[in-house]
Amino acid sequence: METRSDKVTLGMVGIGYWGPNLLRNFTQLDKCWMKICCDIDEKSLKNVQSQYPGIKTTKQYSDLIDDPEIQAIIISAPAIKHYEFAKLAIQNNKHVFVEKPLTLNIPDAEDLVRLAKEKNVKLMVGHLMEYHPAIEKLKQMIQNNELGEIYYIYSQRVNLGRIRKDENALWSLAPHDISIIMYLLESEPVMVNAIGKSYIQDGIEDVAFLNMTFPNNIMAHVQLSWLDPHKIRMTTIVGSKKMAVFNDMDTSEMIKVYDKGVENNSSPGSFGESLVLRFGDVVVPYIKMVEPLRLECQHFIDCIINDKQPRSDGIDGLKVVKVLHSAQKSLKNGGIPIPVGE
Ligand SMILES: NC(=O)c1ccc[n+]([C@@H]2O[C@H](COP(=O)([O-])OP(=O)(O)OC[C@H]3O[C@@H](n4cnc5c(N)ncnc54)[C@H](O)[C@@H]3O)[C@@H](O)[C@H]2O)c1
Structure with missing residues (x-):
């Protein structure tokens, strides 16, 4: 029979x-x-007490830290508290799941990665989209060369709300898209630039447009806003063979693959028409949907039990923070290109 002692x-x-x-x-x-x-x-x-009567509640974070029975801590506090809470947990030999973004600056993220390694505990960041079955499908398609050479990717993450006070729309929303694109391409951007404006609160940008340059001539663009009439969560990938669109708001047709492209016309006598546009079928691949958050939570527990490195580990979190840091620098300097990490 399974007992509580078998559980994390x-x-x-x-x-x-x-x-x-x-x-x-x-x-x-x-x-x-x-x-x-x-x-x-x-x-x-009170909400926790009424829905989960078996769970104890406290206002003191130290109650979690001081409890020797607690093996892992889930941090879903505002981003400004991530570093402090994660550091305390790791220092006390507890595994940590921390929501995105890992931290609000590079040295703090580096410190957490170093500490987690030193203490031999799992540090996982809530890059939810890396656990999304549709993103997994797109990754498979890219790996199988179904889309051909990837030319460029763009995504939109816009809505009205949730307006944040501690971080701008770039830091709040872009971690998802940056982690999606890095996960799909299995590479990191070398250069970024971003523009953004604050309309609601002084100094906190509500809207940001981020550009990233990846190796192999791939570019990516991300549009972020919490001040928009539409709720859009969409990623478009343009490849040399096919083009794919992931629409996270369309539960029945999440991915559409367009057999569209441009080809060289090699047939003789086609003077003046060396490039031909190709229009083909639109295919909607079947995706076995499981709530991405469930897969993410399950992954964290599996990594603890089986001593595995989380997919979205601290290093992955640090990479995203580096992109955000450089994008923020660009944003504050009128959109000039900044090498990632500077
Ligand atoms: N993965 C996703 O899709 C996703 C979506 C939304 C938010 N998030 C992330 O989740 C985290 C929380 O966001 P949210 O929207 O729930 O914010 P929120 O402000 O609604 O909730 C944060 C909670 O933390 C509590 N808190 C603040 N300081 C505390 C302290 N010192 N001790 C104990 N509790 C404290 C607040 O009282 C509040 O209940 C953020 O890191 C955010 O980026 C992730």
């Missing part, structure tokens, strides 16, 4: 907007057990 004991901090989704998923998994939830907000704790 968890603590969690930050039960605001996103935290309840993580809490729901972790409480549904077999191999873990949520012991304590922490939040400074009374209402958040």
Whole structure:
């Protein structure tokens, strides 16, 4: 018979907007057990008490840290608290799942990666989209060369809300798209530039347009906003053979593959028409959908139990923070190109 001792004991901090989704998923998994939830907000704790009467609640993060039974901590507090909470957890030999972005600067992210290695604990970042079955499908297609040589990728992540106070739209929204594109291409951008403007709150950009240059002449563009009439979460990949569109808002036809392209006309006597446009079928691949958040939570627990490196580990989190840092620098300097990491 399975007992609690066979399960990974968890603590969690930050039960605001996103935290309840993580809490729901972790409480549904077999191999873990949520012991304590922490939040400074009374209402958040009341919600936990009413929905999960078996889970203890506290306003003190130290209650999680000081509990020797807790093996791993889930951090879904505001980004500004990620470094402090993750560092304390790791220093106390606890595995950490921290929401994106890992930290708000490069030295803090580097410090967490170093500490996690030193303490031999798992550090995983909530780059949710790396666990999305549709992204997995796109990655397979790219690996199988179905799209041909990748020319460029662009994505849009816009909506009205959630407006943040501690970080701008770039830091809040772009981690998803940066991690998607890096995951698909299996490479990091070398150069970035970004522009953005603050319309609602002084100094906090509501809208940002980010450009990234990857090796092999691949470029990527990401449009980010919490001040937009549409809710769009879409990624378009243009390859030499085919083009694919991932629409995260379309649950029945998430990916469409367009057999469209431009080819050289090699037939004789075709003077003046050396380039031919190709129009073919549009295919909607079948995707076996599982909630990406469930896969992400399950992966964290699997990595702890089987001593595996998380897919979105601290190094992955650090890479995204480096892109964000350079993009922020560009944004504050009128959009000039900045080498990634500078
Ligand atoms: N993966 C995703 O798709 C996704 C979506 C939304 C948010 N997020 C991330 O989740 C995290 C939380 O975002 P949110 O939208 O839920 O924010 P939120 O402000 O709604 O919730 C944060 C919670 O943390 C609590 N908190 C703040 N300081 C605390 C402290 N010192 N001790 C204990 N609790 C404290 C707040 O009271 C609040 O309940 C952020 O890192 C955000 O980037 C991820």
